[in-house]
Amino acid sequence: MAVTDPYEVLGVSRDAEQDEIQREYRKLARQYHPDINKDPDAEERFKDVSEAYAILSDPDQRRRYDAFGPDFRQVPEDVDPDMWARSRSRARAGARAGAGAGPGAGYTTAGGFGEGIDFEDLFGGLFGARGRGGPAGRAASGAWGPVRGADQEAEVQVSVEEAYRGGKRTVTLDRPDGPRRLEVTIPAGVTDGQRIRLAGQGGGGDPAGDLYLIARIAPDPRYRVDGRDVTADLPLAPWEAALGATVAFRTPGGEAKVKVPAGTSSGRRLRLRGRGLPNPRGDPGDLYAEARIMVPSEPSEQERRLFEQLADASSFDPRRA
Numbered sequence: 322m323a324v325t326d327p328y329e330v331l332g333v334s335r336d337a338e339q340d341e342i343q344r345e346y347r348k349l350a351r352q353y354h355p356d357i358n359k360d361p362d363a364e365e366r367f368k369d370v371s372e373a374y375a376i377l378s379d380p381d382q383r384r385r386y387d388a389f390g391p392d393f394r395q396v397p398e399d400v401d402p403d404m405w406a407r408s409r410s411r412a413r414a415g416a417r418a419g420a421g422a423g424p425g426a427g428y429t430t431a432g433g434f435g436e437g438i439d440f441e442d443l444f445g446g447l448f449g450a451r452g453r454g455g456p457a458g459r460a461a462s463g464a465w466g467p468v469r470g471a472d473q474e475a476e477v478q479v480s481v482e483e484a485y486r487g488g489k490r491t492v493t494l495d496r497p498d499g500p501r502r503l504e505v506t507i508p509a510g511v512t513d514g515q516r517i518r519l520a521g522q523g524g525g526g527d528p529a530g531d532l533y534l535i536a537r538i539a540p541d542p543r544y545r546v547d548g549r550d551v552t553a554d555l556p557l558a559p560w561e562a563a564l565g566a567t568v569a570f571r572t573p574g575g576e577a578k579v580k581v582p583a584g585t586s587s588g589r590r591l592r593l594r595g596r597g598l599p600n601p602r603g604d605p606g607d608l609y610a611e612a613r614i615m616v617p618s619e620p621s622e623q624e625r626r627l628f629e630q631l632a633d634a635s636s637f638d639p640r641r642a
Contacts, residue, residue, distance in 0.1 A: 327373030327386065335387070339378065343514055346374040375472050375533060378516055470530035473523040474516075477505065477534045481544045481551065484511050484536070485573035485598055492534070505534060510599035512549060513538040544573065549598040549606025554613045555591065557581060562614050572596055572608055579610050587614045 328335050331345045352358065353367040376382045385393040388402035477492055487509030494501045503522065511517070516533045523530030538546050545552045555570055565583035569576055572593070579591055589612045597606025617624060 325369060325373075325391070327376045330369050330373035331377065333377075337377075342374070342377050346370060346378075347514060350374075371474060372472070375474075375516075375531075379518065470528065471524035472530040472533060474533045474535060476537050477507075477517070478537045478539045479507055479511065480539055481541045481546060481573050483507055484538050484546070485509065487511070494532075503532075507536070508601065510549070510601055510605070511536045512598065513546065543571070546598070549600055550609065551597045551606065552590070552609040552611055555579060555581075555610035556613050556615045557585065559614055559616060562586065562612065570610055573598070577608075581612070585612050587612055 328337070331342060331349065333342055333345055349370045350367065353363045353370060355364040355367060358367075376386050382393070385396070389396045389400075475492070475494055477490065479490070483490075484507075487507050490505045490507055492503055492505050494503065503519065505517065505519065508517070513536065515536045517536060519532040519534065521529045522532035543553055551573060553570075553572070555568070557566075557568070561568060561581055562585045563583065565585070566581050568579055568581060570579040571577075574596060577593060577596060579593065581591065585591075591610040591612070593608040593610065595605045596608035599605045620628065
């Protein structure tokens with residue numbers, strides 16, 4: 322796919338943070354997804370949005386795009402960005418000076434790789450021993466050879482525990498040549514919408530494109546996930562909430578102890594710092610235990626008598642508290 326400016330496609334600034342880039346991508350992807358939007362141009366727009374996100378969500382691709390522009394995939398890894406910029410600058414100056422002098426003079430307009438680039442100057446130190454048969458020579462003659470395969474996307478659903486711990490998963494992808502099974506490593510601390518890159522597993526080509534698996538955290542009756550923060554209900558007996566207690570509490574990372582202050586009411590959130598989803602590059606999320614006071618659905622005779630005694634002795638009115 323031809324690379325247009327990914328920043329313009331997603332409508333973000335060049336210094337946009339990853340959260341903003343992901344937010345804009347998800348908004349546009351929903352808007353233009355061909356299963357939702359039946360406009361004839363929606364599918365092409367969706368592809369542009371996906372391509373833009375593939376570039377800007379990958380730190381290495383984004384760095385190379387910022388350095389080399391739309392031709393970044395064709396520029397060899399060894400090329401220094403400053404040398405590239407100087408070569409382009411000299412090429413533009415030479416093109417202005419030699420306007421009307423006809424083609425030649427060591428410049429090329431072939432293949433869309435960089436109009437007016439002096440490839441001998443740019444690549445000579447890297448490929449000089451291989452002469453015009455190397456990448457520079459192929460660029461100058463307009464014959465870049467095999468084309469890299471397209472990047473592709475698929476979604477993989479993970480549980481909250483899998484998102485916390487990571488692990489191995491086998492996923493099956495429908496391909497034109499039949500189903501393909503892949504073993505995937507889910508990184509610990511993966512968040513909803515995060516892209517997992519499988520190099521060389523995308524569309525066919527030379528080399529093959531990459532496959533990006535988009536993680537989707539499955540709904541869970543126990544946990545509610547917001548970014549890396551996790552909230553879970555904490556059932557409490559009336560006396561635990563009234564008198565305070567330390568109770569065992571299930572978390573995605575295993576059992577934890579929660580200290581419940583005396584006088585806790587339903588809805589109170591108790592924070593367990595750092596017990597949310599881990600973060601390989603920074604601080605982990607937090608876990609919030611949300612108090613839910615429970616009463617026996619069928620109290621025994623003794624329990625009923627004690628509740629009646631409490632009702633007689635107490636002046637507390639929760640509707641006026």
